[in-house]
Amino acid sequence: MTYSIAILGASGYTGAELIRLIAGHPSIEIKALGAFSKAGQTVAQVYPHLRHLDLPPMVPFSDIDWAGIDLCFCALPHKTSQEVISGLPRDLKIVDLSADFRLRDPDEYQKWYGNAHSAVEMQREAVYGLTEFYRDEITNARLVAGTGCNAATGQFALRPLIASGVIDIDEIVLDLKAAVSGAGRALKENLLHAELSEGYHAYALGSTHRHQGEFDQEFSKVAGRDVRIQFQPHLIPANRGILGTAYVRGEALAVHETLVAAYADEVFVEVLPFGEAPSTRHIRGSNFCHIGVAADRLPGRTIVVAALDNLTKGSSGQALQNANLMLGIEETEGLMMAPLFP
Amino acid sequence: MTYSIAILGASGYTGAELIRLIAGHPSIEIKALGAFSKAGQTVAQVYPHLRHLDLPPMVPFSDIDWAGIDLCFCALPHKTSQEVISGLPRDLKIVDLSADFRLRDPDEYQKWYGNAHSAVEMQREAVYGLTEFYRDEITNARLVAGTGCNAATGQFALRPLIASGVIDIDEIVLDLKAAVSGAGRALKENLLHAELSEGYHAYALGSTHRHQGEFDQEFSKVAGRDVRIQFQPHLIPANRGILGTAYVRGEALAVHETLVAAYADEVFVEVLPFGEAPSTRHIRGSNFCHIGVAADRLPGRTIVVAALDNLTKGSSGQALQNANLMLGIEETEGLMMAPLFP
Amino acid sequence: MTYSIAILGASGYTGAELIRLIAGHPSIEIKALGAFSKAGQTVAQVYPHLRHLDLPPMVPFSDIDWAGIDLCFCALPHKTSQEVISGLPRDLKIVDLSADFRLRDPDEYQKWYGNAHSAVEMQREAVYGLTEFYRDEITNARLVAGTGCNAATGQFALRPLIASGVIDIDEIVLDLKAAVSGAGRALKENLLHAELSEGYHAYALGSTHRHQGEFDQEFSKVAGRDVRIQFQPHLIPANRGILGTAYVRGEALAVHETLVAAYADEVFVEVLPFGEAPSTRHIRGSNFCHIGVAADRLPGRTIVVAALDNLTKGSSGQALQNANLMLGIEETEGLMMAPLFP
Amino acid sequence: MTYSIAILGASGYTGAELIRLIAGHPSIEIKALGAFSKAGQTVAQVYPHLRHLDLPPMVPFSDIDWAGIDLCFCALPHKTSQEVISGLPRDLKIVDLSADFRLRDPDEYQKWYGNAHSAVEMQREAVYGLTEFYRDEITNARLVAGTGCNAATGQFALRPLIASGVIDIDEIVLDLKAAVSGAGRALKENLLHAELSEGYHAYALGSTHRHQGEFDQEFSKVAGRDVRIQFQPHLIPANRGILGTAYVRGEALAVHETLVAAYADEVFVEVLPFGEAPSTRHIRGSNFCHIGVAADRLPGRTIVVAALDNLTKGSSGQALQNANLMLGIEETEGLMMAPLFP
Known part of the structure; x- marks a missing residue:
């Protein structure tokens, strides 16, 4: 079975890393790529190293049709993420790579990030994404917060x-x-x-x-x-x-x-x-x-x-590992590539 | 179907790159790893970045049992390669990554490398390994010489x-x-x-x-x-x-x-x-x-x-691309990984 | 005898390199440092590697008292330089490190830099600063244009x-x-x-x-x-x-x-x-x-x-070499430091 | 007044750094350069970045005439240094950059370096070269041991x-x-x-x-x-x-x-x-x-x-600072160059 995913914030390093990893994944397909300032461009223009891939163009978030999308990766800047995620469909599985949903306590969030959280309920619901220690919760989660x-x-x-x-x-x-x-x-x-x-x-x-x-x-x-x-x-x-x-x-x-x-x-x-x-x-x-x-x-x-x-185990690789769990795919799928040395 | 290969010279950069690539290949299995000075060690000792792989130990060339091995990659230094390859079984398919079999003319070889070639007949038989321009010859070759x-x-x-x-x-x-x-x-x-x-x-x-x-x-x-x-x-x-x-x-x-x-x-x-x-x-x-x-x-x-x-398209990736052809595997198998950026 | 100089654009790399070189010069003293956005700061704040030096603060250009200053280095962005230099005292010696006065022909300038030159007469008067080939002209010049x-x-x-x-x-x-x-x-x-x-x-x-x-x-x-x-x-x-x-x-x-x-x-x-x-x-x-x-x-x-x-022979070192000539100092003064290796 | 120095081990990084620094020193002159494997070569051959300097050739240690040399820098490998220094004239001032004379206690030396010290008396006599904390002792020392x-x-x-x-x-x-x-x-x-x-x-x-x-x-x-x-x-x-x-x-x-x-x-x-x-x-x-x-x-x-x-404050710069003290020169002479940035 093949699952469809979207990536919001596709033009940052973690977004590009997600595309790199998912390009080698046998059962996940990239259906939509959302970007802010680089919307309207192709991935090949923003990231020439990905030009060999057949990918959808980068579009404004509002242009994305969420029907048929199983899971969304949010690789957005801190604070932007909570605002955008609040507006996504309630039944969409989400792996967030920002800092917005990592801390459970709204006061702690405000202390470290300087602003009041704008999606406190979702913050409470989110599961901390350190896979090896939250495997069961992640498997059943709707919203997983990638770790720093x-x-x-x-x-x-x-x-x-x-x-x-x-x-x-x-x-x-x-x-x-x-x-x-x-x-x-x-x-x-x-x-x-x-x-x-x-x-x-x-x-x-x-x-x-x-x-x-x-x-x-x-x-x-x-x-x-x-x-x-x-x-x-x-x-x-x-x-x-x-x-x-x-x-x-x-x-x-x-x-x-x-x-x-x-x-x-x-x-x-x-x-x-x-x-x-x-x-x-x-x-x-x-x-x-x-x-x-x-x-x-x-x-x-x-x-x-x-x-x-x-960028991999510390961010986008972890995100894909969590997505695998959330989608019922083998946890290691798409993630077993050997390190690049030298 | 799965093919079995050996790598001679597994402890150099091109040898390590071959292992990295083949580790992600669905129908090629590494059966033997030959090394000189590092024989006796495990891959994990020589290349800790490959420690997650289940690989045979590095052994002296003479310890390798060639029965059941379909193809051998030689990632040896120049000049050593021709000597070693001369001693390999005659029916073994070989992809050589050294300079030893790139030049057809023994005089040209001597001019550029300074020594007389010790396996002139094999030199004549070898196919130049620039896949995109020698695809048919490579498909039918026994010995392919990787390019510089x-x-x-x-x-x-x-x-x-x-x-x-x-x-x-x-x-x-x-x-x-x-x-x-x-x-x-x-x-x-x-x-x-x-x-x-x-x-x-x-x-x-x-x-x-x-x-x-x-x-x-x-x-x-x-x-x-x-x-x-x-x-x-x-x-x-x-x-x-x-x-x-x-x-x-x-x-x-x-x-x-x-x-x-x-x-x-x-x-x-x-x-x-x-x-x-x-x-x-x-x-x-x-x-x-x-x-x-x-x-x-x-x-x-x-x-x-x-x-x-x-190390990839210029050497070990090219070598695997050629091996795919020689073994009748899809040419791009194991080679479609996206570049690493940044 | 000691000469007094000013540096406009002290906060860029060529400005910092000028300070580094002049700091070791026995007969040139930095009297004023002019900056745009970083005016008001000390050199130590902008360039902590120069914190051991006793230097004037970075000030807006208009705050510089030109009386008693023998020569001015302009390390400003292209186009800005011609505007600023037009407003400097007519008897001030100037070494410009920008591209503004390198080309003699206003049409060529416009062709390569995209805007009409705003100080055409000075452009005509300027001497091209490739010391080894314009030594005599530089010695007698009022305005020298550093080369690319x-x-x-x-x-x-x-x-x-x-x-x-x-x-x-x-x-x-x-x-x-x-x-x-x-x-x-x-x-x-x-x-x-x-x-x-x-x-x-x-x-x-x-x-x-x-x-x-x-x-x-x-x-x-x-x-x-x-x-x-x-x-x-x-x-x-x-x-x-x-x-x-x-x-x-x-x-x-x-x-x-x-x-x-x-x-x-x-x-x-x-x-x-x-x-x-x-x-x-x-x-x-x-x-x-x-x-x-x-x-x-x-x-x-x-x-x-x-x-x-x-940054040295290609820019700030050349500029100091030219300034030495213009001020009647030994040409190599302050410039004989050995390269840094490794 | 000008002092004459020799450098033993001129072909290593700390030796090259000593030459770089002393080249800009107004009252120290390099009279002899001793080397092992690179003896017979010129400095320009070993270190092309120093080719503009007028320096003596690199010679075997035994070829150096110590008469008229005020101070010797030893930039030799550990263990070699103690052997070489034992053979130098007794009245020669020495700044050693190796580890050989840093530790006062022969047992500690053996513990950390694995061999018995072969010049125990000199070890006892040596002054630890951390200038800011041993200034007086260094000023009066014959043998100073540069720090790690x-x-x-x-x-x-x-x-x-x-x-x-x-x-x-x-x-x-x-x-x-x-x-x-x-x-x-x-x-x-x-x-x-x-x-x-x-x-x-x-x-x-x-x-x-x-x-x-x-x-x-x-x-x-x-x-x-x-x-x-x-x-x-x-x-x-x-x-x-x-x-x-x-x-x-x-x-x-x-x-x-x-x-x-x-x-x-x-x-x-x-x-x-x-x-x-x-x-x-x-x-x-x-x-x-x-x-x-x-x-x-x-x-x-x-x-x-x-x-x-x-290489500078941690080694050769420190060594020159100490040599200045030992020769009665201003401590900062030749050492006030600004850092290289970027």
Whole structure:
């Protein structure tokens, strides 16, 4: 059986990544592509790398005929997403890639994003899209909220550790190194090649990054009490990839065993042999997440490093994985491509 | 039906790229992986990005049982390849990715590679692997010689133009910009990140690059007389991609029409609308080749620019395309993945 | 003796490069810095890499007191420059880094830049700033027009060859590879790290780049008749550097000798031993230009490759070299720093 | 007055950087250049970017006439350095850039470097070369041991904080991001452009990096008792730069004030305004170190980020700064060049 989907916000990086992935999917067909400023153009004009595909043109959202569309991916900017999704048919399955439906608490949303949520009921209804931990809810959900790419990385490294109690949950530092495509196609000086290449730096200093809200919500939920980690992201001169280095208190071997056990049945999350370090070059363009664990020389301290591709496992790959579940398709369908190296 | 293949030289970049591609192929299975110095290791140890695959271990060539193997890919260094291939079973289909069987004339081989050929008869038998121009011969071949990646790029841009007489074949300049993975995994100072990043330069000055031998052979064959182009490659700070800029004498619109017609039925070679420029970012990781044509302001002069991924369409993708033909599989099978952008 | 200068347009890359160079100059002092949108800020805010310097704040142009200022560098966008310069004191020496005063013929200016020139008399008076070829005129000039960075590269490779008649002046192809800082700090999609890194391409297809106007003017002047070269630039994933590969007709040794002789007394232009190729990594951050010459295998054809740093020798370094001459300072003062490698 | 120096190990990156810096120094002259495998070549052959300089040829060490040489820089590999230095004249001032004389305790040396020290007495005599903290000792030293580049970065961020007691010295995590030139010109797979560009990762997992020995020695000395920090380095796709992110326990404003006070009189160490983040792009090619401080949202936790150029302030710039002191030259002479940006 073939399912029909639409993508809103097809002209951003996550939209393009969705098209790339779905182009290789045997049972999903792209029926409509919605765009704002680039409406009226073809995909080949906006994304020449997709010119070999036979795709519908990019149209204004209002031109889309929703009859016959089973699921809609929303790859829109934050805040726009909630407004657009409010106006979609009530029976349409939706995978949202924005931040709009990630946080359950409207106050938390307002705190991190600066505006009141305009679709509070849908916010309550939405399921958090970290597939490996919300598989059943996602399968039955109408609206799934894709996670932040940094948030996904940190949770893959830490969530089983917090759940199991194998580490001290009040002493977690997460130092994250993010490639630039995570910042989107926005025209900002610090994203220019001349500024970023040969220049790297910390940003959102002091745990002020918006994905922190997801850590607060999810880690607290897992622990059954408030958890507040220290989280510091850095911008790295690379296009794809996130590397998260977590400094935790707990026995390294126990940490490793906990992670191995947690992901034993997971196709996309691979825990490396003890002492091995993952690299972003080994997951690029794929839906895999690699996790490495090593003991620090200081007794009781452990390093956990997780690597994933922000556009794939951190965003559009995760979205497709969730869509597969929601549509009753095999979860891994269209997502088993090997990483691109070098 | 499923075919069984072996890869010799599995630990180089083209070997790894073959594994990546075949991993997504529905009717080819990897039965054996041969390696020299890395024999005894697993693929996951040599190439952690392939660790999710269920693959045979890397073994010395002599350990491979050829019974039941339909086709062998040889991704070995030049000169080694001819020695190894001479010792393979006579009925085994072979796709060679080295330079050893590209040139028909043993003297030309010796001139460009510096040593006498040790398998002259096989050299005579081999079919040149530029799929779009040798499709029938490849389909029936036992031994196919993959082209040089630079040679493929130049031929996609120029071959139909030389064949049709739409350009002056004595006045062709090809200025080529090659990413670094084409140089392989060799440990050389000029391939270090610290040397290459922020440093680019011409090499093999004055049409002395070895792929020139392929241009001489193929263009002369097409033209029915000796053709000698000027060919100057440059090393660019990027990992994948080749961009060839050809300066030709001929009417731009006629050049464009000739190329459009030549590739009208080709899936992997796309001629862009007149006046558009291709970019390596739009073909990365894919088996596509994009070609752009524009008129120069000087009457009768035309620019043709071709872009492809040296490891895919320029090497391992081409090899798989040829293997598909040799095994009677649909030519595009396993090769339709979209480029990775950004 | 110390001279006082002002910089208008201090917040662009060429402005910052001027400050970097002048900061190490023993007899020039920065008295005023003029900016548009960033007026009111300190240099340290706009350019944190210059925070150790004791510099005047960035002010609107109208706030600058010109009394006591000997020379003004204008690092403004094209078109803006002619308007601003028209309003400056008549006795102020000016080095303009924009394109506004490079072309002598108002029609040519309009043809390449699309608007009528608003300061035609000054345009006529301006001296073309290619120091090595206009040294005397620059020494006595009031207004010097800095060259295009691509134009400088091509002229260093070709000018002595056109002047001497050692090559066929109707058969010149210049294939140029430019790093991204030459495009300035403009916010454009194709200058983003995610688009440019791992993506390179030709632009201004078919000799339509604006610097072509400079080649037309200067090469025709040198030859005493119209000269029209073919010039095709490409954008390369690097921050600094231009590499120009010229394909010429002429004997390689004679070409080499001509260049060696032409630059024998020049400090900043180095002709490499015959057959050696220059690299952008060897001139980065310096005022040097390296030129290599090699014979092609085709008789009578020669490759000339020139490399320079677009922001230094191609722009701000050239500007300072000219200012030194105009102020009666040793020409090389402040410009002898070695390139930064790696 | 002019001083004469020699450089041993002139063909590595730190040797080349020394030449670059000294080329602009008004009172130091390079009298001899010693090399191993590249002896017999000119500097222009080994480092074409230095071809404009008038330098002595590279010779075997034994060919150097030490009479008339005031100071020798040793930019040799670890272990080689101690052997070579043992054989140098006893009255020669020496600045060593290797790791051989950094650790005072021979057992610590053996623990981190794996071999017994062969010049234990000189090891005892050597002064640790972190200029800002050993200024007097260096001024009077005969043998100064340059610090590790990572070690320098960490100490600039942390040393005044440990000394002042403003942070908890048992709770320090240092997550460091190092550009690739710090690994030298060694031919290793993971330093190839194709491997490193678009690939970054942690190495020396779990505080096993050799520079850890310097932290142990120096921080313990400052604190008056054993201090063991957690230190995890990462390799980043950039050529120059180190960014160290320190996670400390202490009040952010007090931390900032302590650093501001500690470096108030230092020319090369700049503490940014509270809350600002340094970037490697702002110190590249210079002798400056930028330090930023911000409060974490968790009470009592603070982020300190330090950025410097590993080849300049982290190695050869530091070495020249120390040589200036040892020769009685102004400390900043030859070191005030502005960073190269972009």
